[in-house]
Amino acid sequence: MHNELMPVACQILEFKQETQTEFTIKVATGDLKVEHGQFCQLSIPKIGECPISVSDYGDGWMDFTIRAVGKVTDEVFKLEAGDQLFIRGAYGKGWPVDQFKGKNVVIIAGGTGVAPVKSMINKFANEEGFAQSVNIIAGFKDENGILFKDTLKVWEEKFNTIYTLDRDEKEGFRTGLVTKFIEEIPFKDFGDNYEVVIVGPPIMMHFAGLECVKQGIPEEKIWVSFERKMSCAIGKCGHCRIDETYVCLEGPVFNYTQAKKLID
Amino acid sequence: MGYKLSFETVNSLFNELRKEYKIYAPKRFPKAGRYSDTDIIRYAEIKNVEEIVFDEKSDYPAKEVVSPITQTLFYFTEDEYREAKVHDKKVLIFARPCDINAQMNQDKIFLENGFEDTFYKRMRDKVNYVMMECTSSEDTCFCCSMGTNKTDNYGLAARFEEGQVLFNVKDDKFAPFFEGKEEAEYTVKFIEENETKVTIPVIPNKDVLNKLKEHDMWKEFNKRCVSCGSCTIACSTCTCFTTTDISYNENGSVGERRRTAASCQVAGFDEMAGGHDFRKTTADRYRYKTLHKIHDYNERFGQGHMCVGCGRCTERCPEFISFTATIEKVNKAVKEICGGECNA
Numbered sequence: 319m320h321n322e323l324m325p326v327a328c329q330i331l332e333f334k335q336e337t338q339t340e341f342t343i344k345v346a347t348g349d350l351k352v353e354h355g356q357f358c359q360l361s362i363p364k365i366g367e368c369p370i371s372v373s374d375y376g377d378g379w380m381d382f383t384i385r386a387v388g389k390v391t392d393e394v395f396k397l398e399a400g401d402q403l404f405i406r407g408a409y410g411k412g413w414p415v416d417q418f419k420g421k422n423v424v425i426i427a428g429g430t431g432v433a434p435v436k437s438m439i440n441k442f443a444n445e446e447g448f449a450q451s452v453n454i455i456a457g458f459k460d461e462n463g464i465l466f467k468d469t470l471k472v473w474e475e476k477f478n479t480i481y482t483l484d485r486d487e488k489e490g491f492r493t494g495l496v497t498k499f500i501e502e503i504p505f506k507d508f509g510d511n512y513e514v515v516i517v518g519p520p521i522m523m524h525f526a527g528l529e530c531v532k533q534g535i536p537e538e539k540i541w542v543s544f545e546r547k548m549s550c551a552i553g554k555c556g557h558c559r560i561d562e563t564y565v566c567l568e569g570p571v572f573n574y575t576q577a578k579k580l581i582d
Numbered sequence: 583m584g585y586k587l588s589f590e591t592v593n594s595l596f597n598e599l600r601k602e603y604k605i606y607a608p609k610r611f612p613k614a615g616r617y618s619d620t621d622i623i624r625y626a627e628i629k630n631v632e633e634i635v636f637d638e639k640s641d642y643p644a645k646e647v648v649s650p651i652t653q654t655l656f657y658f659t660e661d662e663y664r665e666a667k668v669h670d671k672k673v674l675i676f677a678r679p680c681d682i683n684a685q686m687n688q689d690k691i692f693l694e695n696g697f698e699d700t701f702y703k704r705m706r707d708k709v710n711y712v713m714m715e716c717t718s719s720e721d722t723c724f725c726c727s728m729g730t731n732k733t734d735n736y737g738l739a740a741r742f743e744e745g746q747v748l749f750n751v752k753d754d755k756f757a758p759f760f761e762g763k764e765e766a767e768y769t770v771k772f773i774e775e776n777e778t779k780v781t782i783p784v785i786p787n788k789d790v791l792n793k794l795k796e797h798d799m800w801k802e803f804n805k806r807c808v809s810c811g812s813c814t815i816a817c818s819t820c821t822c823f824t825t826t827d828i829s830y831n832e833n834g835s836v837g838e839r840r841r842t843a844a845s846c847q848v849a850g851f852d853e854m855a856g857g858h859d860f861r862k863t864t865a866d867r868y869r870y871k872t873l874h875k876i877h878d879y880n881e882r883f884g885q886g887h888m889c890v891g892c893g894r895c896t897e898r899c900p901e902f903i904s905f906t907a908t909i910e911k912v913n914k915a916v917k918e919i920c921g922g923e924c925n926a
Binding site for chain 1: 655656658659660661662663665691692695696697698699700701702704788791792795821822823824825826827828829835837839841844846851852853854855856858860861870873874877878879881882
């Protein structure tokens with residue numbers, strides 16, 4: 319009998335330090351299926367298991383961008399290429415990519431929130447014309463917190479990008495919170511043909527959402543991705559439940575019309 | 583078909599049944615209660631009918647047989663996970679209608695909600711119930727209000743009398759065990775009315791629900807509830823758990839992955855790595871549990887509320903918080919929010 323909780327042994331192909339506490343691992347994931355915006359359960363025997371969003375993927379591999387802030391992630395941080403960890407997934411409902419086809423896509427991401435949208439943005443970069451236009455506001459706390467430096471450069475060449483630092487000044491970056499720059503997105507030129515994606519820490523998503531609504535963006539055009547504690551990721555453990563909604567099953571991606579009503 | 587068996591005959595019946603079944607029933611553990619000189623009644627494997635506590639409500643629910651408080655899922659060495667094994671006998675549980683209905687509610691979460699849980703299913707498939715008839719209702723019971731006072735999900739029904747047990751054989755597969763036993767008239771009865779009655783409020787939409795979450799009624803629980811989680815452990819329907827890994831010794835490469843009942847009443851239930859949490863006060867957490875039991879679960883599955891009215895949460899609360907009183911407070915608050923118009 320198939321046991322969904324049984325993890326699969328996977329080998330780490332690459333280990334890349336992004337910042338002092340954040341790193342990306344590329345893992346050989348074999349037949350595991352994944353879509354943009356989904357997450358996997360990563361585990362290390364004797365330490366535990368935790369949900370991590372897939373930051374990029376291709377044929378037989380997935381990237382996970384992880385901040386070492388917990389029991390499991392601290393331990394994964396100690397691993398290197400050639401080491402093994404255990405994975406099950408991918409889980410959850412990702413970005414409605416088909417719905418973004420032919421549209422002007424606006425992505426507002428903060429900190430590690432760039433990870434769950436990275437593979438989708440790369441798809442837009444690789445499939446020219448899939449999106450009408452791609453507009454990115456990516457914010458980081460400070461200079462030391464900048465993730466995906468090389469990828470940011472690629473996006474900068476192809477898309478309309480605004481990169482920001484909350485408190486530092488640096489060439490190529492504006493200073494201030496991402497919410498401050500939403501008004502610079504040329505929504506007027508998009509007519510009706512656009513969608514907005516917001517990902518980041520809960521407080522950032524809250525205020526970015528409010529700012530978008532203030533700018534007159536219809537709520538049904540806004541998409542967010544939630545992060546919650548999870549033990550199982552398959553609708554059993556109860557940790558991620560909000561009202562009748564399980565973030566692991568119906569999320570992590572939600573339309574704003576639903577997300578704004580989900581009060582923990 | 584009804585049968586009348588003396589305790590002695592029941593014990594020989596148990597001996598026969600135990601060749602195929604493990605029998606679980608509420609059992610008394612003397613002086614194991616939380617206060618001095620008090621007992622605890624909880625589910626355990628039994629051999630003799632004398633071990634079954636039939637004239638009192640068990641402190642802890644029957645769910646523990648199927649979804650135990652702690653359960654090993656996997657054993658592992660460094661590069662291999664091995665599924666924990668389960669015994670190959672079938673399981674017979676002596677349970678009240680509320681506890682049987684509670685298991686049906688757990689089924690929805692463990693078997694239907696997204697994925698099927700292997701560890702739950704393999705135990706659940708073994709279970710047959712002996713429905714223990716309630717001859718009286720205790721003061722914390724409110725099963726009739728929740729519609730869980732009746733069930734037809736049992737193989738055998740049992741009515742305990744002085745020195746004897748009346749059995750009703752509903753599932754034919756148990757008939758051979760009763761061949762040659764003394765027949766008797768026995769029609770199964772259910773409790774039709776409890777002393778305690780509640781009306782479950784109808785929360786018509788998310789706006790009312792979210793207003794209810796902010797209602798002042800919850801504040802009193804900041805002072806009263808101590809976030810101990812006793813209510814959720816005693817709850818016959820709570821399913822939440824946390825997974826933890828352990829190693830057998832500090833440097834050992836072998837260990838196991840376990841899941842242990844988790845309580846949404848205890849701080850940290852929603853805390854993510856990095857320290858961010860959502861429900862920061864005891865009132866927030868008590869509200870979260872209450873609304874799951876009398877609204878959220880039904881909103882998701884639509885076939886009745888999660889709470890089965892067993893009243894164990896009320897009995898186990900060290901701060902004497904009554905769940906039925908809470909429900910009435912919710913009722914009042916919903917009426918207030920809706921201006922008295924949306925309440926059934």
